[in-house]
Amino acid sequence: MAKRVFDWFASSLGLLLLAPLLVLLAFLIKLDSTGPVFFRQERVGLAGRTFKIHKFRTMVTDAEKKGLQITVGADARVTRVGQWLRKYKLDELPQLMDVWLGRMSLVGPRPEVPRYVACYPDKVRELILSVRPGITDKASIEFKDENLILGKSLDPDQAYIQEVLPIKVGYYVEYVKTRTIWGDVKLIFQTFKALIR
Numbered sequence: 001m002a003k004r005v006f007d008w009f010a011s012s013l014g015l016l017l018l019a020p021l022l023v024l025l026a027f028l029i030k031l032d033s034t035g036p037v038f039f040r041q042e043r044v045g046l047a048g049r050t051f052k053i054h055k056f057r058t059m060v061t062d063a064e065k066k067g068l069q070i071t072v073g074a075d076a077r078v079t080r081v082g083q084w085l086r087k088y089k090l091d092e093l094p095q096l097m098d099v100w101l102g103r104m105s106l107v108g109p110r111p112e113v114p115r116y117v118a119c120y121p122d123k124v125r126e127l128i129l130s131v132r133p134g135i136t137d138k139a140s141i142e143f144k145d146e147n148l149i150l151g152k153s154l155d156p157d158q159a160y161i162q163e164v165l166p167i168k169v170g171y172y173v174e175y176v177k178t179r180t181i182w183g184d185v186k187l188i189f190q191t192f193k194a195l196i197r
Contacts (some may be wrong), residue, residue, distance in 0.1 A: 003105065003184070004102070004105075006181060007099050007105050007132075008100065008102075010099075011097075011099035011106065012100060018093060021093075025056060025085065025090060025093075026056070028081050029056060029057055029079075029082075032080055032082075033081070034061065035061035038055065038057060039057040039058070040054065040055075041053055042113065042114065043113060044111060044117040044133075045104065045132065046103075046131065046133070047129060047130070053095065053111060054095055054098055055095065056085055056090065056091040056093065056094055057082070058078055058081070058083075058085050059077040059079060059082055060079060075147065092135055096135075104132055104134060104135060106135055107135070107136055107175075107184040108133050108134025109133055109134060109175060110134065110136075110137060110140055111133035116160075116165060119165055124169060124172075128172045128173065128176060131175075131176055137187060138171045139167070141187075144194055144195075
């Protein structure tokens, strides 16, 4: 309950303070390329329920029909403004709306698409999905340059499933078993620190 109150208060404050920036970024996205401002994708959330996540669109329209569900290296689908948004993780800011709506938390396991959740080991899938997914977590910090790492692989999709995802799952399980409000605050500050670096 305390975590949900913290999330609601922090996301409300964040949306209020960042409103001018969000409007500016939306304008830049529309100016740079045709298509919607937001990218909506089905992700798996609390108790296995799916929801449509909010992110600023950083790719051309219908990008998923033109490639993988993950971004790899210098992906040609990424727009000019999208490259900048991704570099500074600004495309993630609209997820504050998902936190405010109760679909996500500020900190928690990153919500994956259904096909990758299906790759979770059976013994930990229920545990990971027992908490709301988050905007950031330890895996997000450790793999902040994930697309560059996958770009070096001959089969990025399999590399993600076989090499990256098992490490992320380990972080997710560790978070669920040890989570505290203070731990969440520390992860938020670590995320800011990683972005500044």
